[in-house]
Amino acid sequence: MKRFTSKVLTVMLFSTSLIGCAQNNETGSTPEHKTNTEPKTITVYRYGVNLTDEEFQKFFVEPVKKKYPHITLQMIVQDKGKNPEDLLAAGTFPDIIFTSNNTFQAFKDLKVVQSLDEMIKKDSTELKKVQPVIMDSFREYGDRGELVALPFSINVAALLYNKDLFNKFGVEYPKDLMTWDETIALARKLMRNEGGVQYAGFDSTGASLIATQLSLPFVDPKTNKSMIDSPEWIKVYKLINEFYRMQGFNDLKQIGREAFITDQTIAMLPLWADNFTGRFETEYKKGTLTLNWDMVALPNFPEALGTGREANVHAMMLSSLSNNKDDALKVMTYMLSDEVQTAIAKSGRFSTLEGTEFEKVFGAELESLKGKHIEAFFKAKPRKIHTPTKYDQTIVRGLTDAAAEELRKTNKDINTLVREYKEKADKAIAEAIEKSK
Structure with missing residues (x-):
């Protein structure tokens, strides 16, 4: 009798489990996926723009390690033997290209640029915060208006x-x-x-x-x-x-x-x-x-x-050759966080996000800007x-x-x-x- 009761209970529990799964599917909920925390090294290729080792540590390495402990960042600097064609030939093309919008076309010609629309929802929080003139300008580089990069800072x-x-x-x-x-x-x-x-x-x-x-x-x-x-x-x-x-x-x-x-x-x-x-x-x-x-x-x-x-932006492009696209994109989108954008504004770079809070702290860490008419930077708005x-x-x-x-x-x-x-x-x-x- 005990054995029969046990079997009945097992069947009932299994059936209840199936019903629960069916109900979840009917309501459109999806099971949670565990975040992949396997250690990853993401390479960032600095091409044609200024980004010191100190800035890379301060704005990229340290905040990313705090946010995503499993991600290690490594910077590759354009130099002799490290031009884009060299990296392609060696099979070592980086995950992220850190450059300016003036060189977007060169990387598009090499066919190494990943369209981001497929990976980022258009109504995502990150993109909503970016100054519209920047996003509109970036889409000018897409053959069909697609997004080819995310901004880091804008030059004024x-x-x-x-x-x-x-x-x-x-x-x-x-x-x-x-x-x-x-x-x-x-x-x-x-x-x-x-x-x-x-x-x-x-x-x-x-x-x-x-x-x-x-x-x-x-x-x-x-x-x-x-x-x-x-x-x-x-x-x-x-x-x-x-x-x-x-x-x-x-x-x-x-x-x-x-x-x-x-x-x-x-x-x-x-x-x-x-x-x-x-x-x-x-x-x-x-x-x-x-x-x-x-x-x-x-x-x-x-x-x-x-x-x-016109908008002159230091930006991040995702390589279509990357084997770490998801983690690389996490790094790129985190650069648009209030935390990072506030840090770059204080150091004398211009935030790409909307909001006077970034203007108010601009250059706070630069002694040479004390007493200067900093407001001048923000009165002539960047053009598309x-x-x-x-x-x-x-x-x-x-x-x-x-x-x-x-x-x-x-x-x-x-x-x-x-x-x-x-x-x-x-x-x-x-x-x-x-x-x-």
């Missing part, structure tokens, strides 16, 4: 100025969001030659960066013809020629960043933040920073005031990028700046100049297309 530019030169010549300091006409008028007041030293009011640093403040395309993606002869591009060349033709500009010993920081012969210079914040902090700590400087928001054309340059092509960075962008340099040296007729450089660009593009067949 400001107009730096030498306070000592303004004080020396009795000229009022620049203001946030000036028009280019206002900037030209201010620069003219600072064109001086005193004590045998030539000073200039402003250096545009070329044509291509000014063009990004209007999101001007380099190449027509439908025809593969350069667009540097458009009315908008001609407007850019006319603008920079206003500065080039100021009396004494071409008597400067040098132009650009070193003329502003070291020679201190240029009064105003637009610069990406990552081109000066790290250097200024290092020199400040050493006591060798002699430049008395501050900054204002970038000037622009009247129709574009309040916007800066133009529709990119594979020939923008490899061919046309360099030619637009070469044209600007020729204009500076020769004062050639601008219409003639852009026609000649368009012909050079179109010829180079046609040759590249033919070579790829």
Whole structure:
């Protein structure tokens, strides 16, 4: 009798278990999957952007190890023998590519980029927090609008100025969001030659960066013809020629960043933040920073005031060749956490997330930014990028700046100049297309 009762109970319990499973399936619930905590080494390939070993430890290794103890991160730095083609040939292509959106196309051409839409839900918390202009810009690189990367930090530019030169010549300091006409008028007041030293009011640093403040395309993606002869591009060349033709500009010993920081012969210079914040902090700590400087928001054309340059983002791409895609994606998405984004903001990198809380703590760890007009960084908002092509960075962008340099040296007729450089660009593009067949 006991044996019979035991069998009946066993059958009843088994049946109840089956019913419970069926009910769970009917309600759509799914059994929980255990997280795979098998030790993994995820490789991160730094290509064409700045990321020091200290930053890699602080922003990647330490927070990831705390969040995912089973993941170990290793950085591979682009160098001789470690170019993308070298890593492909050796079968050691990394899991994550840390680069800027300017080089996305190069990795797409190598066919090593994993589309992320298949792996990340579009309504995921991580993506909802990212500034829309960044996500919209990233999708421009997808052949069908797919997401090809996640952002880490965004680069922002400001107009730096030498306070000592303004004080020396009795000229009022620049203001946030000036028009280019206002900037030209201010620069003219600072064109001086005193004590045998030539000073200039402003250096545009070329044509291509000014063009990004209007999101001007380099190449027509439908025809593969350069667009540097458009009315908008001609407007850019006319603008920079206003500065080039100021009396004494071409008597400067040098132009650009070193003329502003070291020679201190240029009064105003637009610069990406990552081109000066790290250097200024290092020199400040050493006591060798002699430049008395501050900054204002970038000037622009009247129709574009309040916007800066196109989004320039340090980003993470997932390799389609990775054997650790799930864990690599965990690392990438964790870089968008409030914890990591707050840390990078305090260190002087710009968060890619929406929210003034990241602006408020920006540069908190940098002594060289104390007392500076940090708000200037956030008044000229990043612009969505133009529709990119594979020939923008490899061919046309360099030619637009070469044209600007020729204009500076020769004062050639601008219409003639852009026609000649368009012909050079179109010829180079046609040759590249033919070579790829």
